[in-house]
Amino acid sequence: SQTIHQWPATLVQPVGSPLSLECTVEGTSNPNLYWYRQAAGRGLQLLFYSVGIGQISSEVPQNLSASRPQDRQFILSSKKLLLSDSGFYLCAWRHSRHTEAFFGQGTRLTVV
Amino acid sequence: SQQGEEDPQALSIQEGENATMNCSYKTSINNLQWYRQNSGRGLVHLILIRSNEREKHSGRLSVTLDTSKKSSSLLITASRAADTASYFCATDADAGNMLTFGGGTRLMVKP
Numbered sequence A: 001s002q003t004i005h006q007w008p009a010t011l012v013q014p015v016g017s018p019l020s021l022e023c024t025v026e027g028t029s030n031p032n033l034y035w036y037r038q039a040a041g042r043g044l045q046l047l048f049y050s051v052g053i054g055q056i057s058s059e060v061p062q063n064l065s066a067s068r069p070q071d072r073q074f075i076l077s078s079k080k081l082l083l084s085d086s087g088f089y090l091c092a093w094r095h096s097r098h099t100e101a102f103f104g105q106g107t108r109l110t111v112v
Numbered sequence B: 001s002q003q004g005e006e007d008p009q010a011l012s013i014q015e016g017e018n019a020t021m022n023c024s025y026k027t028s029i030n031n032l033q034w035y036r037q038n039s040g041r042g043l044v045h046l047i048l049i050r051s052n053e054r055e056k057h058s059g060r061l062s063v064t065l066d067t068s069k070k071s072s073s074l075l076i077t078a079s080r081a082a083d084t085a086s087y088f089c090a091t092d093a094d095a096g097n098m099l100t101f102g103g104g105t106r107l108m109v110k111p
Helices: none
Strands: A003-007 A010-013 A019-026 A032-038 A044-052 A055-058 A065-070 A073-078 A087-094 A107-111 B005-007 B010-014 B019-024 B029-037 B043-050 B055-058 B061-066 B071-076 B085-093 B099-101 B105-110
Touching: A003 A087, A010 A019, A019 A032, A019 A087, A019 A107, A032 A073, A044 A065, A044 A073, A044 B099, A055 A065, A073 A087, B005 B085, B010 B019, B019 B105, B029 B061, B029 B071, B043 B055, B043 B061, B043 B071, B071 B085
Parallel strands: A010 A107, B010 B105
Antiparallel strands: A003 A019, A019 A073, A032 A044, A032 A087, A044 A055, A065 A073, A087 A107, B005 B019, B019 B071, B029 B043, B029 B085, B055 B061, B061 B071, B085 B099, B085 B105
16 A cells, blocks of 8 residues: 655744755655645645656745655755745645545644 | 635534535636545545536535536535544646645534
8 A cells, every 4th residue: 555754743943944854655656746835724835746756846936945856755845944934844646647646744844 | 826715714513414615716627626634634535526527425425516617515414523624625637737725614513
């Protein structure tokens, strides 16, 4: 069976510090991978998605970047965090387009 | 950007009542999906309805899709306290690989 791991669960980082959030999927190959951000009590904002190694599509130009160094690994990064980067970050995967998505448990990031 | 917009934003009902949530979207879709999120957790897929389908059922869940009005509704019948959660619709465009979510409906079911 397939599983998705996302860590850490919570993170408190100072303004200006770097960020690296990792997401890995097990039990499948060549998944479509997604990073979303959710503000408190709000909907999900699509940040990045990837259909293959090294292929990243950015939906919202901002202080973040994403990379997919391996087939089942998706990393969200920032060189210098801003207060506005605080939020709940969710990683998701699906087999291909037009199928259901499976989500990780999320990382709550607080930038102080 | 958010494709789907849910209505209402919040809904409070008594256990045993039915809950209806609506979703409107703007562009052409291949399918529309509904997800549930418990507080502080990841989303869980509930149901997927394709653009050539009008109704779909899964247990106490019923989904309708009207592509001419670009709208969908999720009905939860005989609600339970455990149904308390946020519910999101997501649109899956015909072209590309994006899965775009709406703002969600926060459902509270009182015992």
